[in-house]
Amino acid sequence: MDSGLWWLLLAGLAVVLVAVLTAWRVTVSATRARRRLADELAASREELAAVQRRLDGLARRVPPATPSQEFVITTAGSPDVPTESAPAPLVRQELSARQFASVALGESLVTIASFGYGVRRALSPENRNRIAFEMRREVRRARKQRRRDLKEAKRHLRAQSLDEDAA
CATH class of the missing domain: 1.20.5 (Single alpha-helices involved in coiled-coils or other helix-helix interfaces)
Known part of the structure; x- marks a missing residue:
């Protein structure tokens, strides 16, 4: 072999x-x-x-439980319950100037603190870098899209001029 x-x-x-x-x-x-x-x-x-x-x-x-009463969670569809209840009367409560200032300042301080936290977080180096990266990526994408659109427009013009020349 x-x-x-x-x-x-x-x-x-x-x-x-x-x-x-x-x-x-x-x-x-x-x-x-x-x-x-x-x-x-x-x-x-x-x-x-x-x-x-x-x-x-x-x-x-555990001893077995004996159900003694059935509970109904909702009153929807019950004929004895009126469908439209009258609104509760407004109770007028007097606020002292100190209580009013406490409520007004408390809400304002919470709003300012949360706004400050959001601004501080938005301006952190990590977020700035992330935003810059996304901006660069979007600029590149838009540039490529413009180039594609320009090529397509030139191709379309060439095709149109060839059709006119042939006619």
């Missing part, structure tokens, strides 16, 4: 050997995974049984 045929047979044998080893490895790993999954399932079932036993033990300790 010539050496070319030997090399071809040797290469074929190597391919078959690699295929067999790969199939064996896949089978072994699948078997291991299946065994591990079965072990995890058994452990989960044992934990569930333990929780069920504990729950049963707790249920035996």
Whole structure:
């Protein structure tokens, strides 16, 4: 036999050997995974049984409740409840100047503090860098879009001039 045929047979044998080893490895790993999954399932079932036993033990300790009254959450559709109730009368309460100032200043201070926090956060270096990055990306995108639009317009003009020349 010539050496070319030997090399071809040797290469074929190597391919078959690699295929067999790969199939064996896949089978072994699948078997291991299946065994591990079965072990995890058994452990989960044992934990569930333990929780069920504990729950049963707790249920035996608590006396069964007797429902004595049924509760209705809503009155929608009840004929004895008027559909439109009269608005509650406004109760006029006198505020002292001190109470009014406290409420007015308190709300203003909360607004100012939250605004200051937002401005401080917006002007942080991380946000400035992020905004600058997004601006550069948008400028590049717009530049590319303008170039595409210009090429398309030139292509359209060339096509129009060729149509006019042909007519």
